[in-house]
Amino acid sequence: MSQRISLTRYLVEQQRVDGHIPSQLRLLIEVVARACKGISQAVNKGALGGVLGSAGSENVQGEMQKKLDIIANEVLVEANEWGGHLAGMASEEMDGIYVVPNRYPQGEYLLLFDPLDGSSNIDVNVTIGTIFSVLKKPEGPGVSEQDFLQPGNRQVAAGYCLYGPQTTLVLTVGDGVAMFTLDREQGSFVLVQEHMRIPEDTREFAINMSNMRHWAAPVVRYVQECLAGQDGPRGKDFNMRWIASMVADVHRILTRGGIFLYPWDKREPDKPGKLRLMYEANPMGWLVEQAGGAATNGKQRILDVQPAKLHERVSVILGSRNEVERVTGYHPTV
Numbered sequence: 562m563s564q565r566i567s568l569t570r571y572l573v574e575q576q577r578v579d580g581h582i583p584s585q586l587r588l589l590i591e592v593v594a595r596a597c598k599g600i601s602q603a604v605n606k607g608a609l610g611g612v613l614g615s616a617g618s619e620n621v622q623g624e625m626q627k628k629l630d631i632i633a634n635e636v637l638v639e640a641n642e643w644g645g646h647l648a649g650m651a652s653e654e655m656d657g658i659y660v661v662p663n664r665y666p667q668g669e670y671l672l673l674f675d676p677l678d679g680s681s682n683i684d685v686n687v688t689i690g691t692i693f694s695v696l697k698k699p700e701g702p703g704v705s706e707q708d709f710l711q712p713g714n715r716q717v718a719a720g721y722c723l724y725g726p727q728t729t730l731v732l733t734v735g736d737g738v739a740m741f742t743l744d745r746e747q748g749s750f751v752l753v754q755e756h757m758r759i760p761e762d763t764r765e766f767a768i769n770m771s772n773m774r775h776w777a778a779p780v781v782r783y784v785q786e787c788l789a790g791q792d793g794p795r796g797k798d799f800n801m802r803w804i805a806s807m808v809a810d811v812h813r814i815l816t817r818g819g820i821f822l823y824p825w826d827k828r829e830p831d832k833p834g835k836l837r838l839m840y841e842a843n844p845m846g847w848l849v850e851q852a853g854g855a856a857t858n859g860k861q862r863i864l865d866v867q868p869a870k871l872h873e874r875v876s877v878i879l880g881s882r883n884e885v886e887r888v889t890g891y892h893p894t895v
């Protein structure tokens with residue numbers, strides 16, 4: 562790319578030239594990106610900043626919180642509450658919705674996030690990230706949890722920021738997927754790729770294999786066929802990757818293709834899956850679709866799942882279109 566295009570310029574052009582985003586949404590995305598820069602600084606400092614280790618508390622889903630989970634959550638809330646672009650926020654690390662205090666103007670958007678995805682990787686210096694999703698608040702006074710319970714096909718922006726060897730922001734506002742790398746000297750995100758595309762076919766799958774004995778038959782069948790390689794029904798060898806940070810696994814898939822699965826399993830049969838619909842599966846599902854891939858829960862397109870509660874979980878199969886369709890097709894249609 563001969564000319565450097567900053568995130569700000571990209572968004573201004575989306576607003577001005579293409580009319581894709583109103584100015585309030587542009588501001589919102591810029592503020593989220595600025596918060597992610599702050600989180601990136603904290604992640605980078607690690608032990609030197611005293612940010613590693615457990616916070617000694619549990620979130621609403623019964624998971625132990627790390628110090629960085631809480632720091633990242635606070636950075637996002639503080640950055641976004643005063644700008645006048647939001648009515649409320651919801652987070653993996655907050656029990657209920659966060660309504661913008663009435664000392665600040667109320668905006669027309671709702672922001673949902675997983676402040677630090679891949680928490681188990683924080684203390685071992687492996688890639689983690691922030692995932693976010695933006696919805697429009699339905700008309701009417703005030704803001705309630707009900708306002709957030711919209712299917713993913715209503716998202717107006719979604720993205721993630723990856724804290725890896727580079728800090729990378731990946732974004733969609735419904736016009737394809739764009740990738741930006743943080744230039745630390747300049748302090749700005751710079752466009753490095755527009756219109757990311759996921760190849761339709763792949764030879765790479767990502768799943769936590771240690772759970773194999775707990776999976777349902779369609780997922781066992783799919784993975785066994787991959788493992789059988791060239792001599793099996795697929796007639797080709799497969800490679801496997803599992804980073805245990807969804808954000809990093811999805812980034813690899815957006816970059817070079819692949820399929821990611823975190824399916825329902827028998828360990829907790831009453832839960833539809835481990836990952837959260839509103840701030841993990843929906844934003845990732847939309848990004849993947851915008852890049853030409855597919856995302857389902859085995860039975861249904863993720864983006865069409867109507868959430869019944871804020872912290873709803875879902876089974877996730879996403880990535881290269883032909884593989885996702887294959888494994889979805891192995892599921893009974895009832």
Ligand code: AHM
Binds near residue numbers: 624675680806807
């Ligand atoms: P988190 O949001 O608390 O970090 O949990 C979600 C993560 C995903 O990023 C990842 O795909 C999955 O949990 C890994 O789970 P497991 O440790 O069961 O392999």
Ligand code: MG
Binds near residue numbers: 653677678679807841
């Ligand atoms: Mg997560």
